Amino acid sequence: PRRQHTPMPKGANIPFDGKRDSESKPLTTKPFRQLLGKLMHSTQTRPDIQTAVNILATRSNVAEDKDWLALVTIRNYLANTANFRLALGKRSDTPLLAYADSSIRRLILEQEEYS
Numbered sequence: 001p002r003r004q005h006t007p008m009p010k011g012a013n014i015p016f017d018g019k020r021d022s023e024s025k026p027l028t029t030k031p032f033r034q035l036l037g038k039l040m041h042s043t044q045t046r047p048d049i050q051t052a053v054n055i056l057a058t059r060s061n062v063a064e065d066k067d068w069l070a071l072v073t074i075r076n077y078l079a080n081t082a083n084f085r086l087a088l089g090k091r092s093d094t095p096l097l098a099y100a101d102s103s104i105r106r107l108i109l110e111q112e113e114y115s
């Protein structure tokens with residue numbers, strides 16, 4: 001696959017209004033929806049592609065060649081970043097902090113009351 005550093009090419013002009021360009025033809029020979037479905041499934045473990053995939057999902061009924069090329073770009077990005085990892089380790093004296101919304105327990109208890 002071609003080297004790709006971002007999920008969506010810089011300056012990509014993909015409208016998400018659900019309309020086709022007047023001079024363009026619909027995409028009929030490429031498996032647009034099949035690849036879109038696979039990429040949507042991949043967003044569960046790869047949130048870095050979520051926005052790009054969601055924008056292209058709005059184009060599924062009016063897909064054009066540029067939309068197909070954008071999907072292929074996302075696929076190439078995934079292939080090129082498959083071995084990337086999030087490395088957590090002690091590199092400084094700054095502790096790793098995490099915060100949680102403590103009101104979630106109240107919401108769970110309220111749901112149990114109504115079920």
